[in-house]
Amino acid sequence: MAPRPDLVDPPDLRDGFEQIFNAHFAEIHRYIARRLSDDIADDLAAEVFLAAYRGGYDASRGQVRPWLYGIATHLVARHRRTELRRWKALSRTAERHEHSHEDAALTRVAASELTGRLAGALAGLNGGDRDVVLLSALGGLSHAEVAAALKIPAGTVASRLNRARKQLRKALGDVNPLEENHG
Amino acid sequence: MDEINLLASSLPDARPPSDEVVERARARLSTAMDRPVRRRARPRMRPWGWTLGAAAATIAIVTAVITLVSNLAPAPPTVLTPPPVTGKDALLRLADDVARLPDETGAYWRRPLLNTYLLRVRAGDETFNVLSVKRVDLWEPSDPRDPVQVRSRMEYVRPATPADERAWRAAGSPPVVQRVCTPGTAAKDCSKERLRTEPSQCVYTRAVNPGGVFSDLRLGALTLADLAALPADPAKLREWLRTRWKAEGKRETFEEFLPVSYALLHMPVRPAVRAAVLRLLADLPTTKVGGSITDPLGRPGLAVAFVKSEGFTTVFGSDDEVAERYTTILDPRTGAVLTADAAIAAESAEGLAKGTFMHYTAWAPEAGWTDDRPSRPRDCRLSERPIP
Numbered sequence: 001m002a003p004r005p006d007l008v009d010p011p012d013l014r015d016g017f018e019q020i021f022n023a024h025f026a027e028i029h030r031y032i033a034r035r036l037s038d039d040i041a042d043d044l045a046a047e048v049f050l051a052a053y054r055g056g057y058d059a060s061r062g063q064v065r066p067w068l069y070g071i072a073t074h075l076v077a078r079h080r081r082t083e084l085r086r087w088k089a090l091s092r093t094a095e096r097h098e099h100s101h102e103d104a105a106l107t108r109v110a111a112s113e114l115t116g117r118l119a120g121a122l123a124g125l126n127g128g129d130r131d132v133v134l135l136s137a138l139g140g141l142s143h144a145e146v147a148a149a150l151k152i153p154a155g156t157v158a159s160r161l162n163r164a165r166k167q168l169r170k171a172l173g174d175v176n177p178l179e180e181n182h183g
Numbered sequence: 184m185d186e187i188n189l190l191a192s193s194l195p196d197a198r199p200p201s202d203e204v205v206e207r208a209r210a211r212l213s214t215a216m217d218r219p220v221r222r223r224a225r226p227r228m229r230p231w232g233w234t235l236g237a238a239a240a241t242i243a244i245v246t247a248v249i250t251l252v253s254n255l256a257p258a259p260p261t262v263l264t265p266p267p268v269t270g271k272d273a274l275l276r277l278a279d280d281v282a283r284l285p286d287e288t289g290a291y292w293r294r295p296l297l298n299t300y301l302l303r304v305r306a307g308d309e310t311f312n313v314l315s316v317k318r319v320d321l322w323e324p325s326d327p328r329d330p331v332q333v334r335s336r337m338e339y340v341r342p343a344t345p346a347d348e349r350a351w352r353a354a355g356s357p358p359v360v361q362r363v364c365t366p367g368t369a370a371k372d373c374s375k376e377r378l379r380t381e382p383s384q385c386v387y388t389r390a391v392n393p394g395g396v397f398s399d400l401r402l403g404a405l406t407l408a409d410l411a412a413l414p415a416d417p418a419k420l421r422e423w424l425r426t427r428w429k430a431e432g433k434r435e436t437f438e439e440f441l442p443v444s445y446a447l448l449h450m451p452v453r454p455a456v457r458a459a460v461l462r463l464l465a466d467l468p469t470t471k472v473g474g475s476i477t478d479p480l481g482r483p484g485l486a487v488a489f490v491k492s493e494g495f496t497t498v499f500g501s502d503d504e505v506a507e508r509y510t511t512i513l514d515p516r517t518g519a520v521l522t523a524d525a526a527i528a529a530e531s532a533e534g535l536a537k538g539t540f541m542h543y544t545a546w547a548p549e550a551g552w553t554d555d556r557p558s559r560p561r562d563c564r565l566s567e568r569p570i571p
Contacts, residue, residue, distance in 0.1 A: 033197030046208035115193045137190035168186040
């Protein structure tokens, strides 16, 4: 049997990528599932890692997490209508107290009025603002990380967040538990 | 707390991905990497409930071609000893034979895959193995105006061998058996498996794919027309692969990329092209020819490996590190893939003999061109999302 110059021997990027997959698959799946649905996340999370692998990772890209969240956000954007339906359904679910045919996961959640209002506000945000808000809220990314994920300037992140916060606060209106903090 | 934190805590949370989902993603990734992606030493068990599919997590996705063998009965998962004379000449001889096969066409090209897992289970005082099989049928139309159909279902979960069946009967033929897991696995994370002889959990998709891009993307976006136009000359094929390599971003050297050409064996290409692929692969230093083997469905085949195939481990029963190696099994007359990514135990473990097939993707004998058309499956849920 001929000796094989092994495909895998040189400083193995693929080993590194396996570690990235093992470390981050669950959280990327969760981020997508919270924006779209469990079902879609099952498929889309895998696509994130395929796209990430094909795109190649190197240190010049900075942190791994923002990079993965950026790809995920990009893929979520293709399901914009699904996401809007989700937020609207959640907002209605809160109003009607019960039941959505659209997503069984939503029925599992006894959405509080608060959740409903927040979801309604999310549906009303423009896509860019919503991405920034949800990367911060669901991904726990810092301003700088959101900027890296979306490849936009940090200043843009800050202004989008401010704009979105105002909308959210407005939607919370008289049930705003933040009133004390924000006056 | 501000609005952002409020969102984080108020929006509905999601369930963690099931093991099946994780393994499927891992399998897709490993296909892209052209090698199995190793699991963590002790994989996280599914946190809630029992999903049969998890057992049948699909490894390797794709493969192609026509086989004339009609024996579908699963053979005992054992491997025959290779004959002493093997080597790349075997691939070249096969290529000569394949080049003489007539072209085939039809209304549809079928790719029926049996994604199979061997699992260690316990019932009463008996411990034995079961085979869990998930079947995925792709119907790819030659005319892109016709619909593409994919149907996925659990085919069966049953004792793996006659000896396993005896053990199961000795335990009282229970319908549900308990997985054997690595020590320290929480009970809730070590699922039960329901034995099934009838298919279940059927889902399908059916839609026209206007671009006609074939679902195997390992060599980029290709239509059946692109595949039909491939050159049958190894040198020209090599140049075509060079353009694919450039299009894929040249992340690796061309020499490192070349073994990926084995993906063409999994696609509907003319016999002459398949022969050219085999000749090209025979010349690569990465190619290993393992000799004769009987595939998991009992069909005689030629064991080959085009990418790294050794040095992997997996979990089996209570053993969290069983050495395994991977092989692709080709039809010795047509060069068609019979079984892709067959993981074979490279050592013995409790309940597992060295040489046993542990998981694999077998191509059912009806693979290949046909003038049949896919009928809408009955008792099957139409899925809105693509079935991988």
